[in-house]
Amino acid sequence: MKRILRRFAATLIAITCFNLVQAQGYTSTFYTPAAGDAQYSWNSRYAGDTYTGVGANTVGAGSTFYSGTPSDTQYTVGIFMLPISALAGGELYSATLTVRSNGFSTWYYYGSASIGWLDTGSMILTGDVVADGLGPAAKSQPGGFQIYNSDIGGSAAAGNYYNYDVATYVQADLNAGRSFSTFVLSTSRDTSGSLYSAESGSGPMLVVLSSIPEPTTYAALAGVFALVLAFWRRRSSH
Numbered sequence: 001m002k003r004i005l006r007r008f009a010a011t012l013i014a015i016t017c018f019n020l021v022q023a024q025g026y027t028s029t030f031y032t033p034a035a036g037d038a039q040y041s042w043n044s045r046y047a048g049d050t051y052t053g054v055g056a057n058t059v060g061a062g063s064t065f066y067s068g069t070p071s072d073t074q075y076t077v078g079i080f081m082l083p084i085s086a087l088a089g090g091e092l093y094s095a096t097l098t099v100r101s102n103g104f105s106t107w108y109y110y111g112s113a114s115i116g117w118l119d120t121g122s123m124i125l126t127g128d129v130v131a132d133g134l135g136p137a138a139k140s141q142p143g144g145f146q147i148y149n150s151d152i153g154g155s156a157a158a159g160n161y162y163n164y165d166v167a168t169y170v171q172a173d174l175n176a177g178r179s180f181s182t183f184v185l186s187t188s189r190d191t192s193g194s195l196y197s198a199e200s201g202s203g204p205m206l207v208v209l210s211s212i213p214e215p216t217t218y219a220a221l222a223g224v225f226a227l228v229l230a231f232w233r234r235r236s237s238h
Contacts, residue, residue, distance in 0.1 A: 025093045026213040030083050030206045032198040035128040036180070037080040040135035045072035051130050052076065053197075058102045060194030061113060061185040077138050078185035078195060079118070079129050082206040084170055085179040090212035092174065095167040097145075097183065100202045103158035104148035104193025111150040111191030116142030117169035118182040125180040134182060141186035148193055156193060170208070181206070 039053035039060060053059060059078035066072050082097070097115075104113050118138060125132050145164045148156035156162070166181070173181045183204070185195060196202040 062192030
Protein backbone atom coordinates (compact mmCIF):
# COMPACT_ATOMS: atom_id res chain seq x y z
CA MET A 1 0.00 0.00 0.00
CA LYS A 2 2.87 2.37 0.86
CA ARG A 3 4.47 1.75 -2.54
CA ILE A 4 1.23 2.56 -4.34
CA LEU A 5 0.87 5.79 -2.40
CA ARG A 6 4.44 6.81 -3.24
CA ARG A 7 3.91 6.18 -6.92
CA PHE A 8 0.69 8.13 -6.81
CA ALA A 9 2.53 11.00 -5.10
CA ALA A 10 5.26 10.95 -7.75
CA THR A 11 2.70 11.11 -10.53
CA LEU A 12 0.87 13.91 -8.76
CA ILE A 13 4.11 15.90 -8.41
CA ALA A 14 4.88 15.45 -12.10
CA ILE A 15 1.42 16.61 -13.13
CA THR A 16 1.61 19.57 -10.77
CA CYS A 17 5.00 20.63 -12.18
CA PHE A 18 3.62 20.44 -15.69
CA ASN A 19 0.57 22.52 -14.81
CA LEU A 20 2.70 25.15 -13.06
CA VAL A 21 4.96 25.55 -16.09
CA GLN A 22 1.99 25.60 -18.43
CA ALA A 23 0.27 28.28 -16.34
CA GLN A 24 3.31 30.54 -16.71
CA GLY A 25 3.36 30.04 -20.49
CA TYR A 26 6.09 29.23 -22.97
CA THR A 27 8.19 31.64 -25.00
CA SER A 28 8.74 30.84 -28.67
CA THR A 29 10.42 32.80 -31.46
CA PHE A 30 9.38 32.67 -35.11
CA TYR A 31 11.31 34.12 -38.04
CA THR A 32 10.40 35.38 -41.50
CA PRO A 33 11.23 32.62 -44.03
CA ALA A 34 13.59 33.35 -46.92
CA ALA A 35 10.74 33.75 -49.40
CA GLY A 36 8.59 35.53 -46.84
CA ASP A 37 9.69 39.08 -47.64
CA ALA A 38 9.70 41.16 -50.81
CA GLN A 39 8.87 44.60 -52.16
CA TYR A 40 5.95 45.54 -54.38
CA SER A 41 6.04 48.62 -56.62
CA TRP A 42 3.40 50.44 -58.65
CA ASN A 43 2.63 53.84 -60.15
CA SER A 44 -0.48 55.90 -59.51
CA ARG A 45 -0.83 56.69 -63.21
CA TYR A 46 0.94 54.04 -65.23
CA ALA A 47 0.51 50.28 -65.38
CA GLY A 48 3.31 47.86 -64.58
CA ASP A 49 3.02 46.67 -60.98
CA THR A 50 5.96 44.46 -60.07
CA TYR A 51 7.70 42.62 -57.23
CA THR A 52 11.20 43.85 -56.47
CA GLY A 53 13.98 43.15 -54.01
CA VAL A 54 13.39 39.40 -53.89
CA GLY A 55 16.35 37.72 -52.19
CA ALA A 56 17.90 41.03 -51.07
CA ASN A 57 19.29 41.68 -47.59
CA THR A 58 16.76 44.46 -47.01
CA VAL A 59 13.06 44.94 -47.63
CA GLY A 60 12.20 48.56 -48.26
CA ALA A 61 9.49 51.07 -49.00
CA GLY A 62 9.29 54.46 -50.64
CA SER A 63 7.05 57.04 -52.24
CA THR A 64 8.13 59.57 -54.85
CA PHE A 65 5.87 62.30 -56.18
CA TYR A 66 6.45 63.48 -59.74
CA SER A 67 4.97 66.87 -60.62
CA GLY A 68 3.51 67.41 -64.05
CA THR A 69 0.24 67.59 -65.90
CA PRO A 70 -1.03 65.23 -64.74
CA SER A 71 1.24 64.29 -61.85
CA ASP A 72 1.96 60.76 -60.67
CA THR A 73 3.47 58.97 -57.70
CA GLN A 74 5.72 55.92 -57.65
CA TYR A 75 5.08 53.66 -54.66
CA THR A 76 7.00 50.77 -53.12
CA VAL A 77 5.96 48.82 -50.04
CA GLY A 78 7.81 46.14 -48.13
CA ILE A 79 5.91 42.95 -47.27
CA PHE A 80 6.97 40.33 -44.75
CA MET A 81 5.33 37.26 -43.23
CA LEU A 82 5.83 35.39 -39.95
CA PRO A 83 4.76 31.76 -39.36
CA ILE A 84 2.20 31.17 -36.62
CA SER A 85 0.75 27.72 -37.40
CA ALA A 86 2.58 26.23 -34.39
CA LEU A 87 0.37 28.36 -32.13
CA ALA A 88 -2.91 26.93 -33.42
CA GLY A 89 -5.08 25.37 -30.75
CA GLY A 90 -3.32 27.10 -27.87
CA GLU A 91 -3.85 30.25 -25.85
CA LEU A 92 -1.88 33.34 -26.88
CA TYR A 93 -0.70 35.52 -24.00
CA SER A 94 1.49 38.02 -25.86
CA ALA A 95 3.15 38.57 -29.23
CA THR A 96 5.92 41.05 -30.01
CA LEU A 97 7.12 41.92 -33.50
CA THR A 98 10.82 42.87 -33.65
CA VAL A 99 12.35 44.52 -36.72
CA ARG A 100 15.75 46.04 -37.43
CA SER A 101 15.98 49.35 -39.26
CA ASN A 102 18.38 49.91 -42.14
CA GLY A 103 17.71 53.64 -42.06
CA PHE A 104 15.06 56.07 -43.39
CA SER A 105 15.16 59.54 -44.93
CA THR A 106 12.93 62.12 -46.60
CA TRP A 107 13.45 64.85 -49.18
CA TYR A 108 10.13 66.51 -48.37
CA TYR A 109 9.44 68.93 -45.50
CA TYR A 110 8.19 65.98 -43.44
CA GLY A 111 8.46 62.22 -43.76
CA SER A 112 7.26 59.15 -41.91
CA ALA A 113 7.17 55.38 -42.24
CA SER A 114 4.84 52.85 -40.69
CA ILE A 115 4.37 49.12 -40.30
CA GLY A 116 0.84 47.78 -40.49
CA TRP A 117 -0.87 44.42 -40.23
CA LEU A 118 -2.38 43.14 -43.47
CA ASP A 119 -5.70 41.33 -43.23
CA THR A 120 -5.26 38.68 -45.92
CA GLY A 121 -8.86 37.53 -45.78
CA SER A 122 -9.42 34.09 -47.29
CA MET A 123 -6.08 33.94 -49.11
CA ILE A 124 -4.16 30.68 -48.73
CA LEU A 125 -0.71 31.61 -47.42
CA THR A 126 2.39 29.49 -47.95
CA GLY A 127 5.10 31.83 -46.69
CA ASP A 128 6.11 33.05 -50.16
CA VAL A 129 5.14 36.69 -50.72
CA VAL A 130 5.34 36.50 -54.52
CA ALA A 131 3.70 33.08 -54.96
CA ASP A 132 0.93 34.05 -52.55
CA GLY A 133 0.26 37.22 -54.56
CA LEU A 134 0.24 39.61 -51.62
CA GLY A 135 1.27 42.68 -53.62
CA PRO A 136 -2.15 43.99 -54.70
CA ALA A 137 -3.56 43.69 -51.17
CA ALA A 138 -0.51 45.49 -49.76
CA LYS A 139 -1.32 48.57 -51.88
CA SER A 140 -3.77 49.50 -49.12
CA GLN A 141 -0.66 50.45 -47.08
CA PRO A 142 -2.07 49.64 -43.63
CA GLY A 143 -0.52 51.63 -40.79
CA GLY A 144 -0.54 51.35 -37.03
CA PHE A 145 3.09 51.30 -35.91
CA GLN A 146 5.18 54.35 -36.80
CA ILE A 147 8.86 53.48 -37.12
CA TYR A 148 10.12 56.74 -38.66
CA ASN A 149 9.27 60.39 -38.05
CA SER A 150 11.52 63.06 -39.55
CA ASP A 151 10.63 65.45 -36.73
CA ILE A 152 12.27 63.13 -34.22
CA GLY A 153 16.07 63.13 -34.33
CA GLY A 154 17.62 59.69 -34.72
CA SER A 155 14.26 58.15 -35.60
CA ALA A 156 14.65 54.64 -37.07
CA ALA A 157 18.44 54.96 -37.13
CA ALA A 158 20.20 52.24 -39.10
CA GLY A 159 20.98 49.20 -37.00
CA ASN A 160 18.42 49.89 -34.28
CA TYR A 161 15.81 47.32 -33.26
CA TYR A 162 12.15 48.20 -32.71
CA ASN A 163 9.45 46.22 -30.92
CA TYR A 164 5.68 46.31 -31.39
CA ASP A 165 2.83 44.60 -29.59
CA VAL A 166 0.99 42.62 -32.28
CA ALA A 167 -0.92 40.14 -30.11
CA THR A 168 -4.30 41.41 -31.34
CA TYR A 169 -3.33 40.84 -34.97
CA VAL A 170 -1.72 37.45 -34.44
CA GLN A 171 -4.82 36.33 -32.56
CA ALA A 172 -7.00 37.54 -35.43
CA ASP A 173 -4.95 35.46 -37.86
CA LEU A 174 -5.17 32.41 -35.62
CA ASN A 175 -8.93 32.85 -35.28
CA ALA A 176 -9.17 32.96 -39.07
CA GLY A 177 -7.14 29.77 -39.41
CA ARG A 178 -4.18 31.45 -41.11
CA SER A 179 -0.67 29.98 -41.02
CA PHE A 180 1.10 33.35 -41.26
CA SER A 181 0.76 36.90 -39.97
CA THR A 182 1.55 39.47 -42.65
CA PHE A 183 2.84 43.03 -42.23
CA VAL A 184 3.50 45.90 -44.63
CA LEU A 185 6.10 48.68 -44.46
CA SER A 186 5.08 51.92 -46.18
CA THR A 187 6.14 55.57 -46.22
CA SER A 188 4.69 59.02 -46.70
CA ARG A 189 5.40 61.25 -49.70
CA ASP A 190 9.00 61.57 -50.89
CA THR A 191 10.32 59.29 -48.17
CA SER A 192 12.15 55.99 -48.31
CA GLY A 193 13.82 53.44 -46.07
CA SER A 194 14.15 49.76 -45.35
CA LEU A 195 14.34 46.99 -42.78
CA TYR A 196 16.77 44.11 -42.67
CA SER A 197 15.26 41.05 -44.35
CA ALA A 198 15.38 37.34 -43.56
CA GLU A 199 18.33 36.91 -45.93
CA SER A 200 20.45 39.28 -43.82
CA GLY A 201 20.16 37.14 -40.70
CA SER A 202 18.55 40.07 -38.84
CA GLY A 203 15.11 39.88 -40.36
CA PRO A 204 11.73 40.37 -38.68
CA MET A 205 10.91 37.99 -35.84
CA LEU A 206 7.92 37.27 -33.66
CA VAL A 207 8.40 36.50 -29.96
CA VAL A 208 5.31 34.99 -28.38
CA LEU A 209 4.21 33.78 -24.98
CA SER A 210 1.61 31.04 -25.29
CA SER A 211 0.29 27.85 -23.75
CA ILE A 212 2.05 25.77 -26.40
CA PRO A 213 5.72 24.90 -25.80
CA GLU A 214 8.35 24.38 -28.46
CA PRO A 215 9.19 20.71 -29.24
CA THR A 216 12.41 20.93 -27.20
CA THR A 217 10.37 21.95 -24.18
CA TYR A 218 8.35 18.75 -24.37
CA ALA A 219 11.56 16.74 -24.29
CA ALA A 220 12.89 18.68 -21.31
CA LEU A 221 9.68 18.21 -19.35
CA ALA A 222 9.64 14.50 -20.13
CA GLY A 223 13.18 14.25 -18.77
CA VAL A 224 12.24 16.01 -15.54
CA PHE A 225 9.23 13.79 -15.01
CA ALA A 226 11.33 10.68 -15.64
CA LEU A 227 13.84 11.77 -12.99
CA VAL A 228 11.06 12.40 -10.48
CA LEU A 229 9.56 8.98 -11.07
CA ALA A 230 12.96 7.29 -10.86
CA PHE A 231 13.65 9.03 -7.57
CA TRP A 232 10.42 7.85 -6.00
CA ARG A 233 10.85 4.32 -7.33
CA ARG A 234 14.32 4.17 -5.82
CA ARG A 235 12.98 5.30 -2.46
CA SER A 236 10.12 2.82 -2.57
CA SER A 237 12.55 -0.07 -3.10
CA HIS A 238 14.27 0.63 0.23
